[in-house]
């Protein structure tokens with residue numbers, strides 16, 4: 001099963017992983033074969049993996065990815081083995097996994113926008129590691145890596161620049177959430193929008209990522225933080241994380257409500273669902289001169305309606321935010337320091353723990369809206385529908 005022309009792998013063993021074979025089908029938690037790291041790669045024992053909505057986009061087929069694939073892009077773990085030439089981590093290090101890496105050389109990397117690195121984007125979307133091959137297979141059939149991470153598994157082999165060492169005292173479940181939802185959401189507020197102290201902020205969609213935008217807005221000193229969702233439970237979680245006002249969009253027109261609450265429109269509006277209508281709502285909810293930030297990725301081909309005249313006459317800005325415009329080496333240590341000092345209440349984001357083989361139930365819970373964010377822990381289910389419940 002090793003690719004031809006490569007010397008025998010250092011490691012080649014079966015492990016449990018959640019595989020997507022076809023859009024629309026449940027994930028299959030099965031034994032797959034994992035080959036050890038090649039040059040520049042790292043093998044990580046996964047300690048926790050976050051249940052993010054984005055994986056569900058791949059499950060439904062709204063976002064394309066080569067199949068079959070081991071899903072999971074939000075994770076943390078412990079380094080087991082490093083390939084030749086890897087610097088920065090050694091076995092035993094605790095690491096967060098990065099689903100977007102940077103080559104460090106292209107124009108976007110060298111102008112301070114590593115999240116937009118085109119080299120990395122191409123590599124990550126191929127489903128292969130950087131040498132164009134996979135370390136995953138089952139019965140001799142190649143399986144792809146999702147975004148170079150594939151952490152819905154007991155272990156992962158990832159590119160060396162997709163791991164970042166973290167302090168040993170950060171709980172692994174918290175580190176996993178930091179790897180995607182928290183960085184994506186907090187970064188959208190802090191890095192992309194640079195929310196100003198005293199401003200008004202609207203967040204449409206209070207899931208794991210939207211709640212992280214709320215935390216980022218609070219951290220930035222926003223005076224008014226309005227959460228919009230169609231699930232009253234999510235609005236309650238939003239209040240728990242510092243939202244000052246909430247709007248149930250299933251009962252009220254959110255644009256009208258927000259314009260009233262802010263007396264003319266919000267300074268910033270974040271769309272955190274991935275719906276073109278919500279992008280349009282975000283722009284319409286702005287005050288003149290305000291900035292809307294699209295965080296959610298709509299399905300391929302979706303088009304959002306924007307009033308072109310308003311954009312100019314009211315000098316509104318609409319921009320996107322990918323992975324919180326993060327510069328990982330700088331931002332992750334800061335996130336963990338803010339968490340340790342109680343400035344980012346990440347524990348409140350974590351609602352529930354499931355075992356890896358309960359991954360489909362974890363997604364059912366996410367879709368039912370009963371969890372803010374849940375994580376998968378390695379190991380088989382002991383029954384009882386969830387390893388731990390906090391709410």
Ligand code: COD
Nearest residue numbers: 052053054205206207208209229230231272273274296297
């Ligand atoms: N109006 C208001 N709220 C709504 C509506 C609506 N019409 N429809 C759904 N919602 C709410 C839901 O009730 C839920 O609370 C929330 O929107 C969505 O939350 P989750 O927990 O299901 O989703 P998240 O937070 O895990 O993910 C949201 C994203 C927008 C990040 C995701 O869907 C996405 O677009 N991913 C692709 C973008 C990407 O790759 N991001 C980086 C990796 S995550």
Ligand code: ZN
Nearest residue numbers: 052054180181
């Ligand atoms: Zn994610």
